[in-house]
Amino acid sequence: MTAQKLPPGLHIDTLAVRAAVERSQYGENSEALYLTSGYVQPTAEASAMRFGGEEDGYTYGRSGNPTVSSMEMRLAALEGTEACMATASGMSAILLMLMSLLKAGDHVIFSQSMFGSTIKLIGTEFARFGVTSTAVPQTDLDAWRKAVTPDTRLLFAETPTNPLTDVCDIAALADIAHNAGALLAVDNCFATPVLQRPVEFGADIVMHSGTKYLDGQGRVMAGALCAPEQMVREKFLPLIKNAGMVLSPFNAWVVLKGLETLGIRMQAQSANAMAAAQWLESHPAVSRVYYPALKSHPQHALAMKQLGGNGGALLSFDVKADNPEQARQRAFHVLDQLQVLSLCTNLGDTKSLLTHPASTSHGKLSEAQRQAAGIGQGLIRFAVGLEHLDDMKADLLRGLDTL
Numbered sequence: 001m002t003a004q005k006l007p008p009g010l011h012i013d014t015l016a017v018r019a020a021v022e023r024s025q026y027g028e029n030s031e032a033l034y035l036t037s038g039y040v041q042p043t044a045e046a047s048a049m050r051f052g053g054e055e056d057g058y059t060y061g062r063s064g065n066p067t068v069s070s071m072e073m074r075l076a077a078l079e080g081t082e083a084c085m086a087t088a089s090g091m092s093a094i095l096l097m098l099m100s101l102l103k104a105g106d107h108v109i110f111s112q113s114m115f116g117s118t119i120k121l122i123g124t125e126f127a128r129f130g131v132t133s134t135a136v137p138q139t140d141l142d143a144w145r146k147a148v149t150p151d152t153r154l155l156f157a158e159t160p161t162n163p164l165t166d167v168c169d170i171a172a173l174a175d176i177a178h179n180a181g182a183l184l185a186v187d188n189c190f191a192t193p194v195l196q197r198p199v200e201f202g203a204d205i206v207m208h209s210g211t212k213y214l215d216g217q218g219r220v221m222a223g224a225l226c227a228p229e230q231m232v233r234e235k236f237l238p239l240i241k242n243a244g245m246v247l248s249p250f251n252a253w254v255v256l257k258g259l260e261t262l263g264i265r266m267q268a269q270s271a272n273a274m275a276a277a278q279w280l281e282s283h284p285a286v287s288r289v290y291y292p293a294l295k296s297h298p299q300h301a302l303a304m305k306q307l308g309g310n311g312g313a314l315l316s317f318d319v320k321a322d323n324p325e326q327a328r329q330r331a332f333h334v335l336d337q338l339q340v341l342s343l344c345t346n347l348g349d350t351k352s353l354l355t356h357p358a359s360t361s362h363g364k365l366s367e368a369q370r371q372a373a374g375i376g377q378g379l380i381r382f383a384v385g386l387e388h389l390d391d392m393k394a395d396l397l398r399g400l401d402t403l
């Protein structure tokens with residue numbers, strides 16, 4: 001767990017390619033992939049000390065791996081937190097956070113426009129174990145305030161959200177949490193630390209699905225919690241050792257290498273997204289575009305402050321229609337004409353991915369719930385990749401110009 005020696009004060013771009021555990025005796029320049037589940041102990045005494053937590057050193061794959069440590073160090077450096085704990089997926093990061101910080105009787109407040117599995121995990125699964133929760137509208141600060149109870153331990157938000165890119169005020173939520181003696185956790189999956197560092201606005205924990213932009217090329221599943229060192233050591237580490245939702249070293253290595261290009265990918269994909277958003281907004285077959293960097297976005301000013309003047313790489317748009325049935329047909333038509341971009345329910349890839357939320361991620365909601373969430377039948381989510389903008393436009397026009 002010894003970090004590579006680097007001078008203090010390095011920039012984030014530098015840490016994104018340099019932060020890692022120290023090199024092995026072979027001096028490899030690209031970080032080594034340690035595919036091992038166990039570690040040979042130098043002496044029985046050292047082994048006892050390591051198991052007792054009195055000495056640093058790897059013992060068994062469930063409690064640590066050098067490749068995983070490198071990924072954790074690099075992501076912590078990017079997020080500006082003291083430490084990080086990697087997990088097998090984004091959802092297992094949330095599971096680890098909830099299991100290690102909460103007990104029966106505790107209360108959680110979360111945004112009702114969070115990732116669907118997050119809502120189910122907190123609202124349904126943890127309810128079975130006596131953890132209560134309140135889902136509130138993402139941008140209604142009064143609703144967050146009113147939901148606080150004496151048992152509130154955690155506020156959890158995701159910003160911008162999927163698929164409508166709603167932005168919440170991280171600093172205001174941090175105040176509400178801290179005044180209640182609770183913690184604020186932020187799912188930073190869509191912005192990534194390149195565009196938004198939630199701890200700078202007062203968040204206590206930053207949660208990631210490494211499956212998305214951190215890997216960035218749609219290869220592996222991964223997750224992480226970035227947090228103060230004490231929380232990682234005293235809360236997350238004991239739990240993950242026993243519960244075992246650890247990240248595989250191979251997946252950690254893929255994400256570690258992905259982090260090296262995160263900065264340039266996010267800048268390039270966000271620039272493509274901005275151009276695509278402006279272009280879609282002016283297309284006669286499109287009724288509305290949801291993208292934080294557009295002036296038409298309801299939280300535009302706040303978004304620009306939190307996202308460093310950038311809009312991110314994800315946008316959604318509504319295809320114009322007279323009724324929900326026609327809207328669904330038209331959205332399907334646009335998606336079915338694609339010859340280059342992918343119809344695929346993932347995001348954060350260098351390949352552009354499009355989905356129809358109303359029939360996939362939000363397909364289990366009733367029509368009334370969907371309307372309340374603002375997910376219409378004509379809505380298409382566009383996770384913008386690195387293809388040439390002209391090719392993206394041409395692929396979308398195959399459908400948009402033949403409605």
Ligand SMILES: *Cc1c(COP(=O)(O)O)cnc(C)c1O
Pocket residue numbers: 089090091092115118158162187189190208209210211212221222223
């Ligand atoms: C994908 C996603 C998750 C879950 O991550 P997995 O790696 O799929 O488990 C959580 N939050 C957001 C915002 C996501 O997009």
